[in-house]
Amino acid sequence: MKRTKVLRFVLIAALLLSLRPAGAGAASPWSSYTAAQAAEKAGDLAGAITLYFDAAKGYASSNATNAALMYGHAGRLLAAQSRFDEAAVAWRAEAVQWGLAGGEQEKIAAERKADWVASEVRLFVAAPPEAVADRYDSKAKHEPVTGAYLGVYGERDPAVHDPSDGRPFYTEAFADAVGKQHPLFLLYGEWGDRLPQSHLNAIRAVNGALQWALQPTDGLAAVVDGPYLRSIAQEAGKSGLPIFLRFGGEMNGNWVLWHGDPALYKEKFRLVARVFREEAPNVAMLWAPGDFPPYTMAEYYPGDDAVDWVGLSAYAVRMAELDPVAPAGQGEDSRPLNDHFAEAYALYADRKPIMLAEGGIGYFDYGTGADRKEWALANIRRFYAAMPRLYPRVKALTWFDVDLGRVESRDQGIMKQNYRLTGDKQIMAAYQKATADPYYLSSLGSAAGQVYLDVAEAGIPPHRVELSSYVKAYDPFLTRVEYLVGGQVIGSSTAYDPWVVSADFSPYAGQEITLTVRAYGKSGQLAVERQIRARVGAVRVTLNGQTVAFDYQPRIEGSSTLVPIRHLATATGAAISASGGVITLTRGDLRIELTAGSTSARYGGSTVTLPVAPVIESGRTLVPLRVVEWLDLKVTWDPVTRTANLVTP
Numbered sequence: 001m002k003r004t005k006v007l008r009f010v011l012i013a014a015l016l017l018s019l020r021p022a023g024a025g026a027a028s029p030w031s032s033y034t035a036a037q038a039a040e041k042a043g044d045l046a047g048a049i050t051l052y053f054d055a056a057k058g059y060a061s062s063n064a065t066n067a068a069l070m071y072g073h074a075g076r077l078l079a080a081q082s083r084f085d086e087a088a089v090a091w092r093a094e095a096v097q098w099g100l101a102g103g104e105q106e107k108i109a110a111e112r113k114a115d116w117v118a119s120e121v122r123l124f125v126a127a128p129p130e131a132v133a134d135r136y137d138s139k140a141k142h143e144p145v146t147g148a149y150l151g152v153y154g155e156r157d158p159a160v161h162d163p164s165d166g167r168p169f170y171t172e173a174f175a176d177a178v179g180k181q182h183p184l185f186l187l188y189g190e191w192g193d194r195l196p197q198s199h200l201n202a203i204r205a206v207n208g209a210l211q212w213a214l215q216p217t218d219g220l221a222a223v224v225d226g227p228y229l230r231s232i233a234q235e236a237g238k239s240g241l242p243i244f245l246r247f248g249g250e251m252n253g254n255w256v257l258w259h260g261d262p263a264l265y266k267e268k269f270r271l272v273a274r275v276f277r278e279e280a281p282n283v284a285m286l287w288a289p290g291d292f293p294p295y296t297m298a299e300y301y302p303g304d305d306a307v308d309w310v311g312l313s314a315y316a317v318r319m320a321e322l323d324p325v326a327p328a329g330q331g332e333d334s335r336p337l338n339d340h341f342a343e344a345y346a347l348y349a350d351r352k353p354i355m356l357a358e359g360g361i362g363y364f365d366y367g368t369g370a371d372r373k374e375w376a377l378a379n380i381r382r383f384y385a386a387m388p389r390l391y392p393r394v395k396a397l398t399w400f401d402v403d404l405g406r407v408e409s410r411d412q413g414i415m416k417q418n419y420r421l422t423g424d425k426q427i428m429a430a431y432q433k434a435t436a437d438p439y440y441l442s443s444l445g446s447a448a449g450q451v452y453l454d455v456a457e458a459g460i461p462p463h464r465v466e467l468s469s470y471v472k473a474y475d476p477f478l479t480r481v482e483y484l485v486g487g488q489v490i491g492s493s494t495a496y497d498p499w500v501v502s503a504d505f506s507p508y509a510g511q512e513i514t515l516t517v518r519a520y521g522k523s524g525q526l527a528v529e530r531q532i533r534a535r536v537g538a539v540r541v542t543l544n545g546q547t548v549a550f551d552y553q554p555r556i557e558g559s560s561t562l563v564p565i566r567h568l569a570t571a572t573g574a575a576i577s578a579s580g581g582v583i584t585l586t587r588g589d590l591r592i593e594l595t596a597g598s599t600s601a602r603y604g605g606s607t608v609t610l611p612v613a614p615v616i617e618s619g620r621t622l623v624p625l626r627v628v629e630w631l632d633l634k635v636t637w638d639p640v641t642r643t644a645n646l647v648t649p
Helices: 013-019 024-041 045-060 064-080 084-101 104-117 170-178 197-205 227-239 262-279 337-348 373-390 425-435 565-572 625-631
Strands: 120-127 148-153 184-190 209-215 243-247 283-287 309-316 354-361 394-400 451-454 464-472 480-485 488-493 501-504 512-520 526-535 540-543 555-557 560-564 575-579 582-587 590-595 600-603 606-609 615-617 620-624 634-638 643-647
Touching (some): 024 045, 024 064, 045 084, 120 373, 120 512, 120 526, 148 354, 170 425, 184 197, 209 354, 243 262, 309 373, 309 394, 337 354, 337 373, 373 425, 373 451, 373 464, 464 480, 464 512, 488 501, 560 565, 565 575, 565 582, 565 625, 582 625, 590 625
Parallel strands (some): 148 394, 184 209, 209 243, 243 283, 354 394, 540 643
Antiparallel strands (some): 120 451, 464 501, 480 512, 512 526, 555 560, 582 590, 600 606, 634 643
16 A cells, blocks of 8 residues: 655756757747746736747747756646636646656656646536446456446455454445445455455455555565465365455555566466466456556566456545645545446446445544545545446446545554544544445446436437536545536536536427536636536437437438437347448347448348438448337337337337
8 A cells, every 4th residue: 555656846947058059040939938938027928928838839849848847837727716717728748748848756746736736627418227238248257238336345444344243244234334335345365375264254254356466575486376375276276256356456566575576476366366366366456556657557467368357556645735736734535436447447447347446534633633525525425426426337337435544554644544434423424425336336237227428429418317427626525516518507416526406408308509508616706617528318218118228329311310320229129230331230030231331231021212321320330210210119209209119019
């Protein structure tokens, strides 16, 4: 867990001297720079910002270091005017220039500044899981098709676990305290340890799964295919429990003994994976780096064939002293825990399920004696609201339920925080409410009863829906979010993340609309406003009266309704296959072959003409709805409700 996260601003005063022009070519950016300084001194910040940008653009083609410094000045002044998103743009441009100049640490610092102040707004509609089908399913061992298992490390929480006699034992007592069963349980082990039968029995009693963090504390050289490794693999196999084996976690951080030799680490991980696959088919191999430093993760990745799940150790600790905007002692910290997943998700989520292998949000800092409860409450709500919406391939979340400040001698960062949920009633209540979402699974083998679709990509169904949002602003304490269409408020929420409202979009069927999202801070001020374009579905499609869910809304072309073929096939019980550009739908003895871009189709050995050609949009193949009539279904149309109803014989 230990990490030293040194993020600093690098002040390079000496480099300012290099801004003086060496010749005629540098005169223009130098003039802009000196004029910007004069304007800033005179209090004309808007004029100074423009001039700093001019200087940056002038230097960009000849001196990346100078260009970076100019963008940095522009960002600083924009942030001083609370123009945070513009400041983020300037600082990202600064980071690019530092990268060109070879200033790796300066680049990281500029990116951190931008990330710190940038706002983000995304809109979602709730949908049944059929809308995504198996889109987020990697088909890995023990992976739910949709949703995320809740997990916990509760062995060091005295309110739920007594190690002397196991009464209470946290596999049951934690669920009693939280009010929802957590089917995944974390346990640490060192090289040479056996799987503790007491824990296996307790987990088996609640139909749970074990995450075993096996740490090679004797060094990687000791990890060999020998009696110890074979015996624990055989024990795991005989247990019959679903097990996630997390071998050598956080290997990318210099606080563990198995850090520093990526090639050797990968060799040993692959060895362990091979042995466990031979002896224990119930074990899924979990590769779990720390979220920091993110740029070293890929060096230690053992390969897709050796890894079943990708995990992450990630903790949120308020560090307002790193605020690049506010004076010392007045800083904010709006960085949410979910942001820690960005790098790993981008690298691996397209093919592996992701897990929070361990993590938490600190609400009391023993290092400084500071109570961070208000900040932690906001972050707990935001984290569990964000994960199903931003990271649907994260399939398990393990909370580290420990008051580290009472058991750790180290007095810095994440090692001196209280993460214990049972230690504070408000923290517990926030966690209970956040994890009550049916997306979070309390039993193995289950799936989410509800998923969330990004309206900018999927569109909005033309009926009443549950609308929610993810909103990140410089102000971490948002209190209200309202939604508008055409200047009219269609919903407002003060219930915190995910800011849920119910809204009817049937009046906008078939239209592309602009939704405005306004979020207000603790003092009632407007914290962020964003406009999002979204397409409202042209029609509602039902099958024998039941609404068919789509992850991409139907649209009308000419007199035909185009719908995603995969959802149409699933709803009607048709099989779908594709080969050589030809898409085949088969239902019983009936079969039709379609080709994108062509109105000609093959049916029963003959050529038939479709009303419109199938098209490919946003990675989905859309076909005219009436192809189902060749599959022995009827289509009726209700013009009043704009509903196309499919009827089986």
